[in-house]
Amino acid sequence: MQQNYRAGFACFVGRPNAGKSTLTNAIVGQKIAITSAKPQTTRHTVRGVVHRTDAQLVLVDTPGLHRPRTLLGERLNDLVRSTWSEVDVIGLCLPADEEIGRGDRFISGEIAELKATLVAVVTKTDLVDRATLAKRLLAVQELGEFADIVPVSAVSGEQVGTLVDVMIGHLPASPQLYPDDMLTDEPEHVLMAELIREAALEGVRDELPHSIAVLVEEVLVEDSGLTKVYADIYVERSSQKAIVIGHQASRLKDVGTRARRAIEDLVGGRVYLDLHVRVAKDWQRDPKQLRRLGF
Numbered sequence: 001m002q003q004n005y006r007a008g009f010a011c012f013v014g015r016p017n018a019g020k021s022t023l024t025n026a027i028v029g030q031k032i033a034i035t036s037a038k039p040q041t042t043r044h045t046v047r048g049v050v051h052r053t054d055a056q057l058v059l060v061d062t063p064g065l066h067r068p069r070t071l072l073g074e075r076l077n078d079l080v081r082s083t084w085s086e087v088d089v090i091g092l093c094l095p096a097d098e099e100i101g102r103g104d105r106f107i108s109g110e111i112a113e114l115k116a117t118l119v120a121v122v123t124k125t126d127l128v129d130r131a132t133l134a135k136r137l138l139a140v141q142e143l144g145e146f147a148d149i150v151p152v153s154a155v156s157g158e159q160v161g162t163l164v165d166v167m168i169g170h171l172p173a174s175p176q177l178y179p180d181d182m183l184t185d186e187p188e189h190v191l192m193a194e195l196i197r198e199a200a201l202e203g204v205r206d207e208l209p210h211s212i213a214v215l216v217e218e219v220l221v222e223d224s225g226l227t228k229v230y231a232d233i234y235v236e237r238s239s240q241k242a243i244v245i246g247h248q249a250s251r252l253k254d255v256g257t258r259a260r261r262a263i264e265d266l267v268g269g270r271v272y273l274d275l276h277v278r279v280a281k282d283w284q285r286d287p288k289q290l291r292r293l294g295f
C-alpha cells in the first residue's frame, strides 16, 4: 500500500434544492446526473470517483430523508441512515441565498450522531454578496458541530477544489478502492452500469433486488459517432439468470432496449449495447468480486 494514501466514501445531504446534484457534478466533472434509482433498492449509487495520486474520493448518492409518516417512510429513513453510517464524510449543503430553516435543522440533528465527519457546505455563494455570506457562515457555525465549513459555488467553480481537498483530508488511510482503469476520468462507465442495472431490475425488483450487479467492460466510440458498450449483468445463481433473460430471451431484449435508450440520452448519440448475463456465484459475499463490480 502506498504510504499516506487515503480513500473513502462521501455523500452530500441537504434539503431539496440545496444544490447537491450540481455540486456533485461539478466535482466529478460530469454534466448529467441520472435520476437516482428507486430508493428501495438504492444502496451506494456511485456518482463518481475523484482520483488523486494520493487519494480516492468516492461520491455516493443517498435517497432523501423524509419526516416519516408511514411504515414505508420509516423503512426508507432506516435505509438512509444505514447509508449515512457507511460513509466517511458527509457534506451538509446549505444554500447561501436562503436562511437556515427547519429542514436544515432537522437534517443537521439527524446526522449529528453519526461516526462520519461532518462538513458544512455553504452552496451557491455566487448568488450573495460578501456580507450575506458572512452572516450565513456565522449562522452555520451555530447550527452544529462541523469539522469544517466551506463556502462554494458549483456554478462559478469557486472553492470546488478546496472542498475536495477538505473532504479528502477527512478520509481514512486506506488502499485504493477502485481500479483507476475502470473509473478514472470515466464516471460514464459507472453511470452506464447504473442505467443497465436499473433496466435489469425493472419488474423483478421484488424477486432479486440485491442480486444484480452490472460491469461495463468496454466502451468504444467509432468515427461514425456510434458508441459501443459491452457490459455484463451479474447474478448470483442460474435460476436468477433465467429470470433476467426471460422466455426466449424476451426480457433481456426489453432490458437491452430500455438501457440502450437511457445510455443514448446520457451520451447524446447512437448506442450499440452488447449485454451478457453471467453467474458470479455469491458475488455479494466475495470482497474481490464486490470491488470488481463497483461496490
Ligand SMILES: Nc1nc2c(ncn2[C@@H]2O[C@H](COP(=O)(O)OP(=O)(O)OP(=O)(O)O)[C@@H](O)[C@H]2O)c(=O)[nH]1
Pocket (backbone or CB within 6 Å): 014, 015, 016, 017, 018, 019, 020, 021, 022, 023, 123, 124, 125, 126, 127, 152, 153, 154, 155, 156
Ligand atoms: N447560482 C447558482 N445556482 C446553483 C448552484 N448550485 C445549484 N444551483 C441551482 O439550484 C437549483 C437546485 O440545485 P440541485 O443541484 O438540483 O439541488 P439538489 O440539492 O440536488 O436538489 P434535490 O434534487 O431537489 O434534492 C438548480 O436550479 C441549480 O441550477 C450554484 O453554485 N450557483
